[in-house]
Amino acid sequence: MNLSVVYQPAVSASTSAYRVRDNQGGELDWANAFLDGQRLRQLSPRSLRIYAYDLLDFARWFEPQHRLLAEITESTIVDYVRHQLEQDPKPTSQTVNHRLGTVRCCYRFHTGQEIPAGQVHFQRRYTRRSPLGYGRLRTTVARGLRLKQDRPVIVPLSAEEVAKFWQSFRTYRDLALVGLMLLDGLRSCEVLALELEDVQLADGQMRVRGKGNKKRLLPLPPDILEVLGHYLRHERPLTNSHALFISLKGRQRGRPVTAAGLRSLFRHHRVRSRIPHANPHRLRHTFGADMVRAGMSLPALQQLMGHSQIATTMLYVELAPQDVWREYARAIEKRKALDSSHLS
Structure with a gap:
């Protein structure tokens, strides 16, 4: 089955303009029903396009197995991640995590439940606090496989x-x-x-x-x-x-x-x-x-x-x-000034 994302101007306000179809024009019902649901939520065309391509990548791997979407477990997700990491070029951790998030949203849309554990169990316990650094630490438990992402560091232009x-x-x-x-x-x-x-x-x-x-x-x-x-x-x-x-x-x-x-x-x-x-x-x-x-x-x-x-x-x-070094130099000068005042 040769699947692709097709753009067609929506004929109604409740239909996504982005559709997942096979090479004969047949629609992938579970994927397009999810996209239509997101269109009802008034998501932007850009968001619908991203969702469509996420589902396309999953469907190209999943559909040849001739299984129902409701049958997937976290073991299925693990196999899907292995498939992605074996590709050349390998997708980034951020891309893989976004695809997994879309698949989980689609599963909840159709079943009203989270994807069951299957034969593997991924559970992460971590602490959180306010982004500004105040307040008590809170323990949070997250379930489901998620790849570690490098924190992006973008240096502004001088x-x-x-x-x-x-x-x-x-x-x-x-x-x-x-x-x-x-x-x-x-x-x-x-x-x-x-x-x-x-x-x-x-x-x-x-x-x-x-x-x-x-x-x-x-x-x-x-x-x-x-x-x-x-x-x-x-x-x-x-x-x-x-x-x-x-x-x-x-x-x-x-x-x-x-x-x-x-x-x-x-x-x-x-x-x-x-x-x-x-x-x-x-x-x-x-x-x-x-x-x-x-x-x-x-x-x-x-x-x-x-x-x-x-x-x-x-x-x-x-x-x-350059900001770090500037602050460092300022602190060193301040420290020298304090030391000289103490000596005198």
């Missing part, structure tokens, strides 16, 4: 790298795109989802649709206000599209900038500026680190960046190595 990357852009559209990530912390998908009506130049603010279609109102820095004004008056092609950012030339002129187009734009300017690690996520991380250095509170930064959990915000405020 001021020199930001300046060099920024100077490689020439059009007002591109400057506005990069500026919204760097000075407002927007995700790449949030920038591409902006529409003309979301930008309120007179009030100096914009409406952003984040993950889960959650809306938040953000200020527009004066520099970005000026660049956006020039783009809208002088560069943006006449088009019926409601998207804020439009392709300026080529066969796609007048159409919204796509995710692939944005990736291509960044690839070009990484080569041109010789800043190989400049990407939308790193610009967003640089914004978070800069705001913390400037003294912004974590709750305010959480609101600006659209995080539902403050623990996520704290991942963006890891100190860069």
